[in-house]
Amino acid sequence: xxxxxxxxxxxxxxxxxxxxxxxxxxxxxxxxxxxxxxxxxxxxxxxxxxxxxxxxxxxxxxxxxxxxxxxxxxxxxxxxxxxxxxxxxxxxxxxxxxxxxxxxxxxxxxxxxxxxxxxxxxxxxxxxxxxxxxxxxxxxxxxxxxxxxxxxxxxxxxxxxxxxxxxxxxxxxxxxxxxxxxxxxxxxxxxxxxxxxxxxxxxxxxxxxxxxxxxxxxxxxxxxxxxxxxxxxxxxxxxxxxxxxxxxxxxxxxxxxxxxxxxxxxxxxxxxxxxxxxxxxxxxxxxxxxxxxxxxxxxxxxxxxxxxxxxxxxxxxxxxxxxxxxxxxxxxxxxxxxxxxxxxxxxxxxxxxxxxxxxxxxxxxxxxxxxxxxxxxxxxxxxxxxxxxxxxxxxxxxxxxxxxxxxxxxxxxxxxxxxxxxxxxxxxxxxxxxxxxxxxxxxxxxxxxxxxxxxxxxxxxxxxxxxxxxxxxxxxxxxxxxxx
Ligand code: HEM
Numbered sequence: 001x002x003x004x005x006x007x008x009x010x011x012x013x014x015x016x017x018x019x020x021x022x023x024x025x026x027x028x029x030x031x032x033x034x035x036x037x038x039x040x041x042x043x044x045x046x047x048x049x050x051x052x053x054x055x056x057x058x059x060x061x062x063x064x065x066x067x068x069x070x071x072x073x074x075x076x077x078x079x080x081x082x083x084x085x086x087x088x089x090x091x092x093x094x095x096x097x098x099x100x101x102x103x104x105x106x107x108x109x110x111x112x113x114x115x116x117x118x119x120x121x122x123x124x125x126x127x128x129x130x131x132x133x134x135x136x137x138x139x140x141x142x143x144x145x146x147x148x149x150x151x152x153x154x155x156x157x158x159x160x161x162x163x164x165x166x167x168x169x170x171x172x173x174x175x176x177x178x179x180x181x182x183x184x185x186x187x188x189x190x191x192x193x194x195x196x197x198x199x200x201x202x203x204x205x206x207x208x209x210x211x212x213x214x215x216x217x218x219x220x221x222x223x224x225x226x227x228x229x230x231x232x233x234x235x236x237x238x239x240x241x242x243x244x245x246x247x248x249x250x251x252x253x254x255x256x257x258x259x260x261x262x263x264x265x266x267x268x269x270x271x272x273x274x275x276x277x278x279x280x281x282x283x284x285x286x287x288x289x290x291x292x293x294x295x296x297x298x299x300x301x302x303x304x305x306x307x308x309x310x311x312x313x314x315x316x317x318x319x320x321x322x323x324x325x326x327x328x329x330x331x332x333x334x335x336x337x338x339x340x341x342x343x344x345x346x347x348x349x350x351x352x353x354x355x356x357x358x359x360x361x362x363x364x365x366x367x368x369x370x371x372x373x374x375x376x377x378x379x380x381x382x383x384x385x386x387x388x389x390x391x392x393x394x395x396x397x398x399x400x401x402x403x404x405x406x407x408x409x410x411x412x413x414x415x416x417x418x419x420x421x422x423x424x425x426x427x428x429x430x431x432x433x434x435x436x437x438x439x440x441x442x443x444x445x446x447x448x449x450x451x452x453x454x455x456x457x458x459x460x461x462x463x464x465x466x467x468x469x470x471x472x473x474x475x476x477x478x479x480x481x482x483x484x
Pocket of ligand 1: 279
């Protein structure tokens with residue numbers, strides 16, 4: 001006889017329907033549906049997505065257990081159809097399961113591609129892109145034109161990433177801006193899709209064929225693959241004198257065995273899979289963060305003025321450069337506050353347990369999908385006073401940072417699978433924002449009030465602002481005594 005007290009207890013969760021389990025309870029914004037469910041069933045809850053058990057974590061304490069104390073048990077990724085397709089069968093970093101391949105690929109990212117030294121070596125790229133952005137916005141200011149900030153920020157981060165990774169500008173000959181943007185969004189939506197084959201083994205693929213999801217995955221894969229193939233061919237055919245080393249050159253040298261990373265077979269597909277990660281992780285997340293920050297500032301004129309004053313008074317010059325950013329403490333708080341309310345990946349990337357373990361006294365079995373709702377944790381009144389308010393001052397005199405040590409604030413995740421691109425991301429985001437705010441004042445278009453700014457979200461792999469943010473830039477004229 002087993003005493004009831006000694007029986008392993010599974011986490012609580014909502015009742016489920018036959019076959020689909022709880023899938024019907026996940027709406028278009030899964031982080032919000034899961035947040036509502038967690039209010040009823042607790043900060044560690046168990047759901048069933050078709051045949052797959054899923055544990056959803058919605059508190060800092062449980063997040064710490066998953067991402068720190070039990071990191072090793074929780075650091076794999078589930079085999080999902082969309083990500084497997086785009087990552088050349090999980091040859092990349094972000095979606096590959098825990099193991100030797102992932103460890104080596106991650107090492108390449110941390111030591112080579114996204115290291116401080118590598119990011120700093122591309123400062124000239126970011127400088128040039130900021131110059132063109134400022135010129136462009138000055139033109140809009142002259143004609144008092146309304147600017148689509150969301151689209152501009154996408155173009156900016158796409159150009160910065162493309163030129164860093166591929167040595168080529170956004171809107172090059174093969175891909176115009178619109179095609180490039182839809183290619184990225186299609187890939188995002190492929191990676192963020194719920195495929196029937198993910199949750200219904202053996203039969204789900206039939207549903208994916210019938211609904212056209214399979215064809216969507218194939219299309220997205222082929223357009224990315226063709227693009228990467230073209231870029232790689234261009235690099236291979238370049239005459240040596242024209243070479244200016246970018247991330248593709250680095251990956252090709254690893255492929256040729258000309259580097260210290262010899263533990264895995266680094267094939268052409270590995271190169272393409274890492275390029276896919278850089279694209280997907282690097283472009284949209286940064287653009288989304290800058291756009292949310294601008295939307296919050298446009299809604300909060302007090303904060304907008306305070307951050308502009310900081311930039312203009314402490315730097316006493318027009319364009320802000322990277323070496324100036326450390327002086328802008330309030331700007332850094334604005335970025336943190338944006339990441340708290342609008343983490344680009346509100347449920348992080350999905351994890352999968354690889355062993356049996358206990359979480360808050362509940363049993364978790366191997367092969368359980370694990371989702372950490374950092375969006376809900378960032379809005380939890382247990383950790384944040386007036387959590388819905390955009391109030392960057394909450395970070396002054398506080399050591400809370402986004403680097404994965406403070407579990408109430410996890411926009412980049414934490415632990416072994418935490419984001420390795422934090423430095424690259426923050427360099428781009430802070431530089432772009434400092435220049436948007438230092439060089440321009442921002443007005444709302446005709447007759448619009450602050451409260452009219454729509455903050456609705458759309459979820460794909462990342463969660464972005466549903467309606468594009470439209471604002472009118474006005475070039476800031478520095479008072480003449482400051483012009484030195
Ligand atoms: C504001 C910008 C960004 C945000 C909010 C962000 C957020 C995240 C999050 C939440 C994860 C999953 C962490 C986890 O599972 O614990 C992640 C993973 C990752 N990010 Fe970022 N990221 C950003 C920018 C970047 C950039 C610029 C790069 C590089 C180009 C990058 C590369 C990656 C990679 C490769 C992974 C997978 C790591 C792994 O599975 O080992 N990210 N990021």
